[in-house]
Amino acid sequence: MFNPRDIIEVLAANVRQTKSPFGIPKYMVNTWFKDLRLPKEGEYLLFTGLMYQFSPFIETATQYLEKYEDTETAGYLKYAKWVPGYISGIGLAMMTKRKEKRKAGQLLKNIAYLLHKSKVNFGYRPDLDNYSGILLYDMGDQKGFVAHAKKVAQKLKNAGIKKIITIDPHTAYALKELFPKYTGISFDVKPYFELLNFEPKDCGLEVTLHDPCFFGRYLKASDITRKQLANMGISVTNIRNQGEFTSCCGGPAESISPSLSNEILEKRVKELGEPGKPIIAYCPICLGNLKKSNADVEDLSTLLARHA
Amino acid sequence: MNSVNLDFAEELKEYSDDTAFECFNCGTCAAICPLVHDNFPRRMIRYIQVGAKEKILENSDELWRCLHCGLCTHTCPREADPGEIILGLKRFVLANWRKS
Numbered sequence: 001m002f003n004p005r006d007i008i009e010v011l012a013a014n015v016r017q018t019k020s021p022f023g024i025p026k027y028m029v030n031t032w033f034k035d036l037r038l039p040k041e042g043e044y045l046l047f048t049g050l051m052y053q054f055s056p057f058i059e060t061a062t063q064y065l066e067k068y069e070d071t072e073t074a075g076y077l078k079y080a081k082w083v084p085g086y087i088s089g090i091g092l093a094m095m096t097k098r099k100e101k102r103k104a105g106q107l108l109k110n111i112a113y114l115l116h117k118s119k120v121n122f123g124y125r126p127d128l129d130n131y132s133g134i135l136l137y138d139m140g141d142q143k144g145f146v147a148h149a150k151k152v153a154q155k156l157k158n159a160g161i162k163k164i165i166t167i168d169p170h171t172a173y174a175l176k177e178l179f180p181k182y183t184g185i186s187f188d189v190k191p192y193f194e195l196l197n198f199e200p201k202d203c204g205l206e207v208t209l210h211d212p213c214f215f216g217r218y219l220k221a222s223d224i225t226r227k228q229l230a231n232m233g234i235s236v237t238n239i240r241n242q243g244e245f246t247s248c249c250g251g252p253a254e255s256i257s258p259s260l261s262n263e264i265l266e267k268r269v270k271e272l273g274e275p276g277k278p279i280i281a282y283c284p285i286c287l288g289n290l291k292k293s294n295a296d297v298e299d300l301s302t303l304l305a306r307h308a
Numbered sequence: 309m310n311s312v313n314l315d316f317a318e319e320l321k322e323y324s325d326d327t328a329f330e331c332f333n334c335g336t337c338a339a340i341c342p343l344v345h346d347n348f349p350r351r352m353i354r355y356i357q358v359g360a361k362e363k364i365l366e367n368s369d370e371l372w373r374c375l376h377c378g379l380c381t382h383t384c385p386r387e388a389d390p391g392e393i394i395l396g397l398k399r400f401v402l403a404n405w406r407k408s
Binding site: 141142218264 | 343
C-alpha cells in the first residue's frame with residue numbers, strides 16, 4: 001500500500017494546477033468528438049466528466065504503481081507533488097498507447113450514437129466538459145473537492161445549462177447529489193441509458209451485468225439498465241451481489257493499493273463468471289479493472305450500439 | 309498507553325454528520341465489507357465512541373482501504389451510516405496531516 005497522504009497530495013495538486021487528477025492537459029485527453037459533428041446546443045448538455053477519457057491513462061499509471069507498491073522506491077512518491085502537474089501529465093500521456101486512447105474514445109462515440117438514434121435533443125460543449133473532482137471527495141480532500149466543484153458548476157450555470165446527461169456513475173453522483181449540497185447549484189441530471197428509446201427487439205442474448213456501486217446502490221439506477229436490455233431481448237443472469245447489493249470490483253483502489261485492487265477483483269470476477277455469460281460493465285473504472293482479469297467483458301454502450 | 313479524548317466526537321462534527329453514537333456495534337458492517345477485514349469499519353466507529361483519537365491516527369492508513377462502496381451504509385440496521393463516518397474520518401485525518 002502506498003502512503004495515502006502522498007497519493008492525495010499529488011492528485012490534489014494536479015487538480016488545482018490542471019483541473020485533472022492526472023495532470024494531463026485537456027486537449028490531450030478529450031479528443032473523441034473531433035471527427036463528429038455534434039451540435040453545441042440542445043435540451044440536454046452531454047457532460048462526460050472525462051472519466052471514460054481518463055481510463056487508458058489510469059491503466060498506464062497503475063502498471064507503474066504495481067511495480068513500486070511496498071518497495072523502497074514508493075517512498076519517493078512524496079516528492080511527486082513538487083513536480084508541476086502538466087509535466088507529469090504530459091509524460092503519462094506520452095506513455096499511454098494510442099490504440100487504448102482510441103478505444104476509450106469509441107465508447108463515447110457509441111454513446112453519442114445511441115442518444116442520436118433515440119432522438120434525444122442534446123448538445124456537446126467541450127469547453128464546459130470538465131472533471132467533476134469526485135476522486136478528491138472520495139479521498140477525503142473535502143476543501144479541494146468543493147473548491148473545484150464550485151468552479152465546474154458555476155461555469156455550467158453561467159452557460160445557462162439546466163439539464164445534463166452523464167455517462168459514468170462517479171460523475172453522475174457528483175453532479176446529482178454532491179454539487180447541490182456543496183456548491184448550491186443544481187441540475188437535472190440523467191444517465192444516458194435512461195434516455196434511450198429504441199424499438200423492441202429480440203436479440204436472444206444473455207449477459208451478466210456488473211452494477212457499479214454508484215449506479216447500483218447510491219443512485220439506484222440498475223433497474224433502468226435491465227429494462228433497456230430487456231427491451232432489446234437481452235436477458236440478465238442472476239448473481240448473488242447485484243443491483244443495490246452489488247459488490248465493488250476494486251477499481252478505485254488502484255492508486256492507493258494495486259494489490260488490494262487485484263485481491264478484490266479476483267473475488268468479483270469469480271462471481272461474475274459463474275453464470276458463464278459475457279460480462280457487461282457500465283463504469284469506466286470497473287471496465288478497465290475487469291479487463292485486467294482477461295474476463296469476457298465489454299461496456300454497456302458497446303453492446304447497445306451493436307444491437308440498436 | 310493511549311489516552312481518551314472525551315471531546316473527540318464533538319471535534320469530528322466539523323468533518324461529518326454525528327451518527328457514530330447510533331451504532332450499537334452489531335458488526336454487520338464488518339461482516340459485509342468486501343474491502344477491509346479485521347473488524348472494519350466497526351472498530352473505527354468504536355474508537356470514536358470511546359474517544360480513542362490517537363488509535364485512529366495510528367491506524368489511519370487503513371481508512372483509505374475503504375473505497376466508499378456504500379455496502380455497510382446500505383445494510384446498517386441502525387442507519388448509523390458507517391460509510392459516511394469513514395469518509396468523515398478521512399477528512400479529519402487529512403486535516404491533521406496538513407496541520408502537522
